[in-house]
Amino acid sequence: MKATVADVASPQPDQSGHYFSSDPAVTSAPAEVELVLPEGRLIRLATDRGVFSADRVDPGTRVLLAEGPPVRGPVLADVGCGYGPIAVTLALRAPEATVWAVDVNERARGLCRANAEANGVAERVRVVAPEDVPADLIVDQVWSNPPIRIGKAALHDLLTSWLERLEPDHGTAELVVQKHLGSDSLARWLEANGWPTTRRSSRAGYRLLSVSATGTYPTDDPEDGK
Numbered sequence: 001m002k003a004t005v006a007d008v009a010s011p012q013p014d015q016s017g018h019y020f021s022s023d024p025a026v027t028s029a030p031a032e033v034e035l036v037l038p039e040g041r042l043i044r045l046a047t048d049r050g051v052f053s054a055d056r057v058d059p060g061t062r063v064l065l066a067e068g069p070p071v072r073g074p075v076l077a078d079v080g081c082g083y084g085p086i087a088v089t090l091a092l093r094a095p096e097a098t099v100w101a102v103d104v105n106e107r108a109r110g111l112c113r114a115n116a117e118a119n120g121v122a123e124r125v126r127v128v129a130p131e132d133v134p135a136d137l138i139v140d141q142v143w144s145n146p147p148i149r150i151g152k153a154a155l156h157d158l159l160t161s162w163l164e165r166l167e168p169d170h171g172t173a174e175l176v177v178q179k180h181l182g183s184d185s186l187a188r189w190l191e192a193n194g195w196p197t198t199r200r201s202s203r204a205g206y207r208l209l210s211v212s213a214t215g216t217y218p219t220d221d222p223e224d225g226k
Contacts, residue, residue: 024049024050024051024105024107026049026050027049028048028049028050028107029048029049030046030047030048031046031047031048031054031055032044032045032046032047033045033047033055033056033057034057035057035062035065035085035089037065037066037089038065038066041092043085043088043089043092043119044118044119045057045083045084045085045088045111045115046083046111046114046115046118047083047111048083048107048111050105050107051082051083051105051107051108051111052080052082052083052105052108052147053082054083057085058145059204059205059206060145060176060177060178060206061085061086061145061176063176063203063204063206063208064086064143064145064174064175064176064206064208065085065086065089066203067200067201067203067208068143068174068200068208069172069174069200069210071090071093071094071097071141072140072141072170072172073097073139073140073141073167073170073171074096074097074098074140075097075098075100075137075138075139075140075167076090076094076097076098076099076100076139076140076141076142076143077099077100077101077102077137077139077141077142077143077144077162077165078090078099078100078101078102078143078144079102079142079143079144079146079158079162080102080103080144080145080146080147080158081101081102081103081108081109081112081127082103082105082108082111082112083108083111083112083115084101084111084112084115084116084125084127086143086144086145087099087101087112087116087125087127088112088115088116088119088121088125090143091116091119091121091124091125092119092121095124097124098124098126099121099124099125099126100126100128100133100137100139101116101125101126101127101128102127102128102129102130102133103127103129103130104129104130106129109127109128109129112125112127113125113127137165138165138166138167138171139162139165139166139167139171140166140167140170140171141171141172141173141174142162142163142165142166142171142172142173142174143173143174144162144173144174144175144176145175145176146158146159146175146177148177148178148181148182152182155186156189159173159175159190160193163190163195163211163213166213167213168213168214169213169214170213170214171212171213171214172210172211172212172213173209173210173211174200174208174209174210174211175208175209175210175211176206176207176208176209177206177207177209178205178206178207179202179205179206179207180205183206183207183209184207186209187199187207187209190209190211195211195212195213196211196212196214197209197210197211197212198210198212
């Protein structure tokens with residue numbers, strides 16, 4: 001039986017200066033990073049201290065964008081969007097889709113808005129705090145490099161709240177998790193709580209997990225057992 005929660009996301013620890021703080025106390029130090037997508041597109045992204053992976057696009061995010069499935073559906077979500085590498089990429093790859101970019105970190109949300117504007121997708125990327133997500137939002141695909149370091153209980157609540165929003169006939173969640181941070185135990189927990197989960201691929205120390213609302217999502221893992 002699937003676990004249920006009432007809220008969009010559970011409260012996250014508010015530790016000053018951490019990327020999962022709602023209002024990072026560290027001094028601002030604006031910078032810029034580049035992301036080259038497999039299709040050859042170059043994306044420039046503004047970053048800052050106090051947000052996740054400010055000095056480079058996180059390797060897990062790069063694996064997710066390189067190895068993930070085709071973008072599907074008119075409503076997408078980037079959960080834990082940070083400064084927006086996933087949200088901006090989804091919007092560029094799916095010109096007809098609306099992307100909900102969600103993060104507890106106010107500084108990250110501001111950067112995500114600026115990066116969506118700079119890359120010409122601001123009208124289709126809706127950047128919001130978790131509490132501002134519409135209660136009736138249904139999502140075709142969730143994409144996430146989830147905030148593992150918020151703690152297991154908070155992570156489980158966060159994922160459950162979004163998995164319950166998947167379109168029941170075809171919705172999927174595409175997650176990237178480092179192997180040594182518990183990707184396999186997370187997959188077991190998802191399965192135990194009623195969310196059919198398969199390992200899409202394994203690259204550079206990361207697992208890509210595809211979580212289905214129906215259990216019909218076809219995946220394979222060319223490195224299974226490695």
